[in-house]
Each structure stands twice: as structure tokens, then as C-alpha cells.
Amino acid sequence: AQSVSQHNHHVILSEAASLELGCNYSYGGTVNLFWYVQYPGQHLQLLLKYFSGDPLVKGIKGFEAEFIKSKFSFNLRKPSVQWSDTAEYFCAVNPLGSKLSFGAGTTVTVRA
Amino acid sequence: SAVISQKPSRDICQRGTSLTIQCQVDSQVTMMFWYRQQPGQSLTLIATANQGSEATYESGFVIDKFPISRPNLTFSTLTVSNMSPEDSSIYLCSARDGRTQETQYFGPGTRLLVL
Numbered sequence: 001a002q003s004v005s006q007h008n009h010h011v012i013l014s015e016a017a018s019l020e021l022g023c024n025y026s027y028g029g030t031v032n033l034f035w036y037v038q039y040p041g042q043h044l045q046l047l048l049k050y051f052s053g054d055p056l057v058k059g060i061k062g063f064e065a066e067f068i069k070s071k072f073s074f075n076l077r078k079p080s081v082q083w084s085d086t087a088e089y090f091c092a093v094n095p096l097g098s099k100l101s102f103g104a105g106t107t108v109t110v111r112a
Numbered sequence: 113s114a115v116i117s118q119k120p121s122r123d124i125c126q127r128g129t130s131l132t133i134q135c136q137v138d139s140q141v142t143m144m145f146w147y148r149q150q151p152g153q154s155l156t157l158i159a160t161a162n163q164g165s166e167a168t169y170e171s172g173f174v175i176d177k178f179p180i181s182r183p184n185l186t187f188s189t190l191t192v193s194n195m196s197p198e199d200s201s202i203y204l205c206s207a208r209d210g211r212t213q214e215t216q217y218f219g220p221g222t223r224l225l226v227l
Contacts, residue, residue, distance in 0.1 A: 043220040
């Protein structure tokens with residue numbers, strides 16, 4: 001079955017540490033890729049997206065993601081996290097002409 | 113980007129009753145969706161709300177339990193019928209305008225507790 005996999009369920013790190021969250025998908029063909037973030041008590045917000053072009057995309061709050069087509073991956077990175085980055089992060093994949101599918105989510109806890 | 117509002121933001125309901133959730137988008141969009149997010153879990157698509165026709169439901173969701181309306185390009189409702197405690201969840205409205213962009217935006221959600 002086609003799916004979206006996020007490798008880490010819960011990540012705990014200290015402020016200023018680097019963050020990388022893995023996301024792989026199993027859809028063939030052209031896809032649009034997204035990372036959404038859900039801060040505690042808040043609603044889902046778009047962090048960044050990839051449709052085409054440069055596979056390294058930059059989003060809000062210093063986040064970036066790299067699309068590697070050969071690996072069916074779209075990993076999220078941030079060089080130096082802050083306490084305010086504590087949130088739930090969801091990878092989502094939208095095969096063209098189909099529906100948006102979400103990964104299970106990764107809870108990121110940043111310790112001050 | 114589309115700004116999406118939902119009403120109510122939260123509710124506590126008795127089992128056996130029904131609740132209708134409203135979703136309003138600040139611009140015309142081609143596609144609207146309803147999702148469920150159970151505590152600590154990811155988002156599950158309930159259905160695609162089609163303007164002027166019956167909604168398209170995902171596996172495991174049926175119209176009798178989750179009737180949906182979409183009278184125009186900016187508004188939709190989801191009803192959770194004959195509720196049980198298992199229906200306690202966050203229900204999210206989402207919208208995407210396939211004519212101009214493929215980004216899908218989400219409303220703030222309706223937090224439902226069924227006693």
C-alpha cells in the first residue's frame with residue numbers, strides 16, 4: 001500500500017542542537033511534498049513545501065527540507081533548534097491527482 | 113493562502129446526540145476536506161466535500177454517520193451523528209484551490225468530547 005513513513009516517533013534534544021526528521025514515501029510518479037507543524041494547543045500550519053525545481057527548499061523559522069527523488073525522501077532539517085520549536089511535525093505527500101496523505105507525525109521536544 | 117475558520121471550536125456532547133461543525137473559507141476553493149485527528153495520532157481523511165453533489169467518503173467512514181454538506185465554494189458542514197465516546201476527537205476542515213495552487217490549508221479544528 002502507498003504510504004508516508006516518518007522514522008522518528010519522538011525526538012528529544014537540547015537547544016542549539018541540530019534537528020533532522022526523516023520522511024519517506026512509497027508513491028510513484030510526480031508528487032507534491034509538505035511539512036506541517038502543530039505547536040502545542042495550536043492548529044496545523046504549513047512549514048514548507050516542494051512542488052518542483054530546486055530540491056532544497058527553505059521554509060519558515062529556519063527550517064529547510066531536501067527532496068531526494070531516488071530515495072523517495074523529503075527530510076526536514078534545522079541547524080540549531082530553539083525551545084519554541086517544540087511541536088508535532090507531520091510530513092505529507094500529495095500525488096498529483098490524488099489526495100494528501102500524512103505520516104504518523106514526530107513529536108519534537110526541545111529542552112531549554 | 114486560504115484562511116479557514118471553524119465553529120464551534122470545542123464542544124462536550126452526550127452520547128446519542130449529533131453535532132454539526134461549520135467550516136468557512138475566506139476565498140473560493142475548488143476542494144474542501146474533513147479530517148479527524150484522534151489524540152496523539154496523525155490526521156485521517158474522512159471525506160472530500162464536493163460542491164453541489166454528495167461527498168466522497170474514505171474507507172471506514174459512511175454518510176449516515178458523517179453527513180456532509182457543501183452548498184457553495186466557501187462553506188461546508190460536517191455532522192457527527194449518533195455520537196459515542198469513540199467519536200471524541202479533533203475534527204479539521206481543510207481546503208485547497210487546485211486552480212491556482214496545490215497547497216492545502218487547515219482550519220483550527222473542533223475539539224469534540226462525547227460523554
